[in-house]
Amino acid sequence: MAETGLRIKGLRASVEGKEILKGIDLVVEPGSVHALMGPNGSGKSTLAFSLTGHPSYQVTGGSVSLDGEDLLALAPDKRAKTGLFLSFQYPSAIPGVSVGNFIRSARQSLHPGDLPPAKFRKMIFEKLDVLEMDASFLPRYVNDGFSGGEKKRLEMLQLAMLAPKYAILDETDSGLDVDALEAVGATVNALRASEEGERTGFLIITHYPRILKYIKADKVHIMLDGAIVTSGGPELADVIERDGYDRIREEVAGGVA
């Protein structure tokens, strides 16, 4: 039997010829929550895009498997079909395509034929409730003229509706007020408590520890300059909250010296 989990081994990746990821090792087990923390420019988003197959990011070494399937060999849509989801830090607008139709098409692609229209509607209204949104969100064009908070809410609505096996949240918390942050936490926690999402593994990429007050992480990893420099339990986030990244940076530098 294939090994379960989102397994990243020695992953190296470049953007425009410049190496950003310098060998990432990380395993997200089903049902677990991993936080990946690091300052701006440490390579967190590059990891998210390399895992999902963005054409501008070249993987130059290492391997990634999702429940035993070689992810790096697949096109982005095929990666989504193995059960990988990314909540974008800056999601694209798709003018003319309504939120409702977009999510319906996505759900159809990822879970073919499993939801008749009436059940789909019931489900999406439930998820909207958790996000404190209403039906007027659905006919709007995807991210077109959305506020920052609305964009993140749409990412969370998709997460809830698509119930992936592994979800990467790329700075979903950045720029959000407390209400929106609570809505993000409620969506993730509701998915984890549901039958569809109880085995969903999460990789929560963030700069700040505050989102971890709403979503309890099992493990915290600190990323600096394209590498994970230390990993630990949730208490590691408290260290960052108290001391910032400089202390860890000094420790790493000291260790090397």
Next chain:
Amino acid sequence: MVSLSEPGSRNALHGVSKAALDALIATHGEGSIPAQMRYDALARFEELPVRQVIRGGRTWKHDLSKLDLSEIDVLDTIYADAVSGGLTARGVIVTDFDTAKARFPEELARAFGQAVDTRDDKFASLALAFQHGGTFVWIPDGVRAEEPIEICYEPSGAAFPYTLVAVGSGSSATIVERITSDERASFLCGIGEIVLGEHASLRYTIDQSVGPASRAILTRRAALGKDATLTLALAELGGEHVVERVRVVQREHGGNVEISAFFFANGDQHVDLETEVVHAAGATHSETLVRSAGTGRGQGRYLGNIKILKAAHGADATLRDDALLLSKEAHVDSIPALEIAANDVKAYHGATVGAISEDEIFYAQTRGLSRPDAERMIALGFFEPAIARFPGEALREGLRAALEAKLDV
């Protein structure tokens, strides 16, 4: 060069000659357009040059200057049908254009030529000269005609319809014009004239879906009275070579114009679309939204013009046109222009031309859509802001289906 058949050629009725016009009048009579007016128009057609849209060196497959009319038969008939939706009891006239002069001389005289001036226009002159078929719609003052009036044209061979719609003071009407044809190579050269009285309101929707071998040159002119409203929606779907030219003139204070249009040139199709809104009086408002796209070897041009004359104090005009290219061989020019002679006006224009963004495709792919499905969804979405302005869900669904079918060719 437009080739015209010489008088005395093998078949004088073929081509757009004086002999052909003689034959047309001999067969059908002059109808609603006096014979002399027709001969004058033919003379202008023969004299006037083809107005060229200069655009740096591109070779266009289809061009009006390459038009060959030598084989057309001006005696071909056009199938026209107009449904008045039970409005005639309220004084509404919906009739064929040819008998309008005989049956409704007063009404026709009050509306005809109020918006159209063919004097400097080659193809409007051609349409006027050989006019045969068409529709006359007259909404008297003070009638709110809620039921849509449907006008359907189905040309086979050559057709020169004149569509005249007049809406009286304080009246309102909804018109849907559908133009279809079969697989044969038909030639449609028509005039659409819209005359709106004070406080009149007209919603006019055009669904041009002629067959893939057909050519169409349509000249549409509208004139608005004080505080009149025109909501024009244009879907240019069919044809091998289509030229649609729209000009709306706001002569009186307080008018309001909304134009929404789209085309999608696929295969070897060529579409030329022009819209012009002239603000000739104060406090006039206009909003033009155009979506044009090309795929396959499709070509198209959109020329959007907003003209604000000196007297148009407080005019407010918006022009937004976006073009999308879905293949390497497709080409669409999008050329917006603002001519402003007044000071205290608001005018905005924005234009984009481009391919589908890779970021949008990637975003949709991460949601499980294959690249072709993502491109398809984004391409159809591109037209949606224009389609959303067409009335009726059934019509909108039909337009979406037609666009989707063009993606498959």
